Amino acid sequence: MKIAPQGLKRGDAVGVIAPASPPDPGKLDAAVRFLKNLGLHVKMGRAVAKKHGYLAGKDEDRLRDLHDMFEDPSIKAVICACGGYGTARIAQQIDYRMLKNNPKIFWGYSDITFLHTAIRQNTGLITFHGPMLSSDIGRDDVHPLTKYSFQQLFQQMTLTLTDEITPLETVVEGKVKGELTGGNLAILVTTLGTPFEIDTRGKLLLIEDVDEEPYRIDRMLNHLKMAGKFSEAAGILVCDFHNCTPKKREESLTLQNIFQDYIVSEGKPSLSGFKIGHSSPNIAVPLGAEAVLDADQKQLTIEPGIS
Template sequence: MIAPERLIRGDFIGIVAPAGPIKIENLKKAIPFFEKMGLHVKLGKHIEKVHGYLAGTDEQRLEDLHEMIADPAVKAIIFARGGYGTGRIADDIDYDLIKRNPKIYWGYSDITYLHTAIHQKTGLVTFHGPMPVSDIGKDDFDELSAIMFNQLFKPMTLVYNEKVSSLQTMVPGAAKGELVGGNLSLLASTLGTPYEIETKGKLLLLEDIGEEPYQVDGMLNQLKLAGMLDEVAGIMVGDFAEAESELDPTLTMEQVFFDYFSGLNCPVLAGFKIGHCFPHFAVPLGVRANLSTYTKTLQIEPGVKETSL
């Protein structure tokens, strides 16, 4: 495991869009948020490009990412939004460049593909958290989601408990392991690729948006048949937003989760406000964590380390 160095006031962060095209007005609203933290913002030169449902061509999006990675002044790369497109550039990313220049990577949703690929190719800790265009630049961005950025400025242990949200035990137990996962549909899309999610002995986080119960059923079935649930240490069910079914009759999302998780020999805890939701409890991926359904807590080790002198 490689932990990136913490941020300090005066650092530069880079914002790039490796997936869907941005709303520039939302980005402009988000920049002052970072400036109030004492950070300088550098934008990818292609960040306003539009290529269909992509934020520029694959070559343009990859160029922006590589330039931010190689720039020694940029201490963190914040992804502007999700959407679709990170899987298209995953095979052309210079992972040796990332390993030689370890820094903070922050985002979620379609960025799950990059979290998984970067960690498995380099061992670098990355961060699953709210993004400038899709979250920070919106009027309803909340205080807790904002506070979660503090974990980038000093090493801190995070504790998620029922003070944040109500949690429901699906399978009782306690487990320790490396925290991995993110967006379910993106994790399913890595199966059979060189970037396939590794779940053995891991604590697996799952969240999604706009997927009906039968669609979530299909993706969980894919994970199950691929053996991804066989030796998982534990599962945290995050937020599944906008999941209303158009089918009648239908199974509920809770019934789908029960079908796939109730027979597992590991703890499963649901109700985490992690994903496409406010508040959005941001977490580092690739660090050790402790999950207990008995205390209804998820304790997560720090994702950053002290700055080298």
């Protein structure tokens, strides 16, 4: 059963957590000011300022923050400060029944992809693949559309992403409807063979990544293909692959070569060029919401992610 979280209103409280790596304190402060300017009260998780190697505190600390924010009835949304690495480490310890009984907005991307997949597939909750606080909103050069994405949390908005917003390119022609799923490519691959393996059956699969060389993108797409994730999908959204250029190897296939090999060959309606993920702007989308991908008209229409 699909669950759409309740939307926000001015005066609501939101919880900020760092379920992966620790955020940049200065950028986080700037982002918190942004949330307050939206009329929101902010409650900071106890582990946000902690450091345990490349993690924002130990696993139990980050898990407790996630549980506390969902259990607290005064908190109406849970927003991730940044990504990095670490969410998969806590996935098996999450109380998904409690999350399902306390549905609320959950927002983030990058390493948060593992939690999006785990939460949605275990609870039915629609979650938001959207710009994070320290990583995006706290930057000096944050794009206006990145900021505007947060308006999806306050009002029911049907998103229509077209060639007029960002240049889009038809990869495979066709029109198809399905539930939006996916996220960061590297993280999606790590779900394979686990209890949280990404389910793409009849869905629109979104993929994006950053700082990965083409041969690594090739390897990960091949892994998804062999696992049947492209053949089972209804359609594919190729989003931003920022700074995914050859570094170690001078001779390389281009990303276009690689997408041709793994996506065009599947024959599923596909569009590329969406500024979703590690990009500027970083446009938020509700994962789990119904969407229509029209590759012929270069358009993606997504139903509201809140109730």
